[in-house]
Amino acid sequence: MTPRMWNHQDEQASVWPGRNWPLGPTWTPEATNFAVYCPRADRVWLCLFDDDGTERRVELLEQSLGIWHAEIPGVPVGARYGYRVEGPWDPERGLRFNQHKLLVDPYALAVSGTVQDHPAVYGHELHDPSLPNRADSAPYVPRSVVVARDFDWEGDVPMRRRWRDTVIYEMHVKGMTALHDRVPEELRGTYAGLATPAVTDYLRDLGVTAVELLPIHQFATEPGVAARGQVNYWGYNTLNYFSPHNAYSASGDRGQQVTEFKEMVKALHRAGLEVILDVVYNHTAEGGPQGPTLSFRGLDDLGYYQRVLDGHGDPAVPDTYWDVTGCGNTVDTTHTQSLRLVLDSLRYWVTEMHVDGFRFDLTSALTRTQQAVDMGSHLLTAIGQDPLLRHVKLIAEPWDASMDGYMVGRFPPPWVEWNDQYRDTVRDFWRGHSDGIRTIATRLAGSSDLYADDGRSPYASVNFVTAHDGFTLRDLVSYDRKHNESNGEDNRDGTDNNRSWNCGVEGETDDPEVRALRRRQAKNLLTTLCFSAGVPMLTMGDERGRTQRGNNNAYVHDDPVSWVDWNPDDAWLDVYEHTKAALRLRREHPALRQRHWFEGRPTIKGGPRDLAWLHPDGREMTTEDWHDRSLKVVGMFVSGDPLRSPGPRGEQLHDRSFMMWLNSSADPVRVTLPQNEWVQKGEVVLSTDAAHPAGSVVLAGDVVELEARSALVVREV
Numbered sequence: 001m002t003p004r005m006w007n008h009q010d011e012q013a014s015v016w017p018g019r020n021w022p023l024g025p026t027w028t029p030e031a032t033n034f035a036v037y038c039p040r041a042d043r044v045w046l047c048l049f050d051d052d053g054t055e056r057r058v059e060l061l062e063q064s065l066g067i068w069h070a071e072i073p074g075v076p077v078g079a080r081y082g083y084r085v086e087g088p089w090d091p092e093r094g095l096r097f098n099q100h101k102l103l104v105d106p107y108a109l110a111v112s113g114t115v116q117d118h119p120a121v122y123g124h125e126l127h128d129p130s131l132p133n134r135a136d137s138a139p140y141v142p143r144s145v146v147v148a149r150d151f152d153w154e155g156d157v158p159m160r161r162r163w164r165d166t167v168i169y170e171m172h173v174k175g176m177t178a179l180h181d182r183v184p185e186e187l188r189g190t191y192a193g194l195a196t197p198a199v200t201d202y203l204r205d206l207g208v209t210a211v212e213l214l215p216i217h218q219f220a221t222e223p224g225v226a227a228r229g230q231v232n233y234w235g236y237n238t239l240n241y242f243s244p245h246n247a248y249s250a251s252g253d254r255g256q257q258v259t260e261f262k263e264m265v266k267a268l269h270r271a272g273l274e275v276i277l278d279v280v281y282n283h284t285a286e287g288g289p290q291g292p293t294l295s296f297r298g299l300d301d302l303g304y305y306q307r308v309l310d311g312h313g314d315p316a317v318p319d320t321y322w323d324v325t326g327c328g329n330t331v332d333t334t335h336t337q338s339l340r341l342v343l344d345s346l347r348y349w350v351t352e353m354h355v356d357g358f359r360f361d362l363t364s365a366l367t368r369t370q371q372a373v374d375m376g377s378h379l380l381t382a383i384g385q386d387p388l389l390r391h392v393k394l395i396a397e398p399w400d401a402s403m404d405g406y407m408v409g410r411f412p413p414p415w416v417e418w419n420d421q422y423r424d425t426v427r428d429f430w431r432g433h434s435d436g437i438r439t440i441a442t443r444l445a446g447s448s449d450l451y452a453d454d455g456r457s458p459y460a461s462v463n464f465v466t467a468h469d470g471f472t473l474r475d476l477v478s479y480d481r482k483h484n485e486s487n488g489e490d491n492r493d494g495t496d497n498n499r500s501w502n503c504g505v506e507g508e509t510d511d512p513e514v515r516a517l518r519r520r521q522a523k524n525l526l527t528t529l530c531f532s533a534g535v536p537m538l539t540m541g542d543e544r545g546r547t548q549r550g551n552n553n554a555y556v557h558d559d560p561v562s563w564v565d566w567n568p569d570d571a572w573l574d575v576y577e578h579t580k581a582a583l584r585l586r587r588e589h590p591a592l593r594q595r596h597w598f599e600g601r602p603t604i605k606g607g608p609r610d611l612a613w614l615h616p617d618g619r620e621m622t623t624e625d626w627h628d629r630s631l632k633v634v635g636m637f638v639s640g641d642p643l644r645s646p647g648p649r650g651e652q653l654h655d656r657s658f659m660m661w662l663n664s665s666a667d668p669v670r671v672t673l674p675q676n677e678w679v680q681k682g683e684v685v686l687s688t689d690a691a692h693p694a695g696s697v698v699l700a701g702d703v704v705e706l707e708a709r710s711a712l713v714v715r716e717v
């Protein structure tokens with residue numbers, strides 16, 4: 001259909017000059033203001049789409065500060081639109097304007113439709129990238145949507161829970177409920193599905209306090225993945241930073257997804273659960289220079305994406321992207337507009353969508369100054385001084401795809417970090433590959449080697465054993481090798497450094513001894529996680545024994561491989577109960593979630609040490625013991641009387657004391673419970689040793705035989 005040209009002289013509409021702020025569409029009953037940043041363009045058209053698909057073009061004649069703008073009366077809420085831009089086509093100079101490509105507004109609050117894998121979505125000819133592609137992309141790309149910002153929050157406010165009281169549950173919006181039999185069928189796999197009592201009650205009863213949602217910004221499937229007939233399930237391929245992904249909406253994609261997302265946040269908050277978003281600002285769905293032209297590339301390719309630099313900090317080859325994300329492009333947060341985009345997006349999700357925090361994917365890629373990692377970078381500085389953003393939860397994935405991007409322990413306050421050294425140490429300890437107990441003790445006590453030297457607290461370490469990327473917990477104790485054949489990449493994708501142990505048999509088995517050992521190992525790993533200083537993060541379904549059948553990179557599986565199976569027949573319900581009990585103990589006892597570092601000395605004169613490390617012989621560890629590489633048992637005593645952390649009015653707090661024994665040896669080990677004047681009697685409150693069930697009483701000086709590969713937690717009576 002031939003598009004209808006619509007300008008300020010059109011008798012059917014008047015076009016007012018409007019203003020250059022805020023960016024994106026601003027709807028009022030009288031008129032809608034449109035503003036888009038496109039500083040190097042010659043002409044810009046706003047393209048409005050009727051319900052029958054008719055495209056009506058309005059040329060934006062006003063430009064100020066690189067922003068094209070107009071105000072148009074009568075545009076309804078739910079109207080679909082996009083932009084077309086005319087300008088130089090000169091890829092060697094980093095200029096890729098092509099008016100035949102319909103572009104998503106970077107500041108759109110909702111997106112309707114999806115990207116289709118078609119040659120027309122590319123700005124260049126596939127056979128010769130130096131030539132512009134003149135095919136119209138409109139039939140194959142999504143539309144931006146005009147959204148009204150009214151919503152009744154009914155008094156909902158950000159929760160602001162303290163880090164030391166936080167337990168994170170990493171989940172996928174669709175995967176959590178796609179198979180849930182107690183969620184209405186029409187709501188499964190959606191924001192509304194997560195808001196149902198079947199989910200909120202489950203999470204609250206489990207004992208987590210925050211959900212960390214895998215990416216919910218509008219995303220697209222990579223062309224290479226689509227060519228294999230697969231989809232991007234995880235969502236780490238962002239198309240728009242303001243729009244909730246429309247495929248997770250049960251109510252529609254003409255703005256209804258925004259309301260549904262807000263209702264979900266409100267329901268989660270009512271259940272006492274914070275909402276943290278996994279955000280992917282480091283790259284976009286447009287990929288490398290030979291990728292599709294969907295939004296940013298067609299508006300300001302030079303501004304949004306980093307280029308390879310020469311020795312003077314200038315682009316050496318403007319047509320060559322600099323990529324430390326492994327995804328073809330790296331967003332340039334040293335550019336004013338790119339930085340503004342990220343900050344505006346973050347503020348929007350906090351102020352208008354009421355989310356409580358963010359986990360930043362490949363954060364090191366965003367900290368680059370002259371392409372070197374810089375902890376004083378534009379983005380970190382801007383967030384650190386922002387009166388709103390500096391008070392929300394900020395989690396860094398402290399690395400990127402480069403060798404120099406690994407920055408664990410280096411991010412400044414108020415950032416906390418995913419601690420992969422915790423993950424690796426705990427996995428190695430329980431599979432019997434540790435080099436003594438020095439490193440596992442450091443991780444149990446909060447990783448002071450990484451975080452204490454710059455004034456941060458133990459909660460700067462987000463501790464995890466598994467995450468979306470890698471084996472599930474069940475697969476971690478069931479497979480020695482990855483099994484990613486179904487991904488379509490000949491099992492080349494995914495890490496080979498799994499640090500896993502299959503307990504003697506690769507994959508699922510009917511052997512009762514192997515099955516029992518695997519469940520015990522899973523409980524051991526979760527016990528360690530829940531009782532370590534720092535912030536624990538669980539992965540969706542691990543507490544139930546969710547399996548991906550050995551796939552450690554299931555990003556293309558929008559199917560039961562990735563979804564939680566709620567059928568109780570194959571669920572590890574004993575592991576669920578164990579996890580629930582561990583989290584309840586952590587929640588009820590401040591001694592197990594202190595914000596101060598342990599000092600290994602008494603809190604008050606004449607009292608017990610706040611932390612003591614115990615040898616199986618019942619004595620405190622000596623220097624020689626710490627260097628005993630054969631030692632596979634660690635004992636940890638935490639004093640609760642009194643706590644080093646004061647109360648809210650400075651008062652001294654008191655709690656029970658705890659002792660934890662972890663035996664990663666393949667053999668039973670006899671441990672002597674220490675004799676001291678402070679704790680004479682204890683009760684087993686958590687155990688993976690059948691001979692010492694919860695409720696058992698032990699006395700100072702008792703000799704207890706710990707089962708091979710077992711954990712025992714004792715609380716002072």
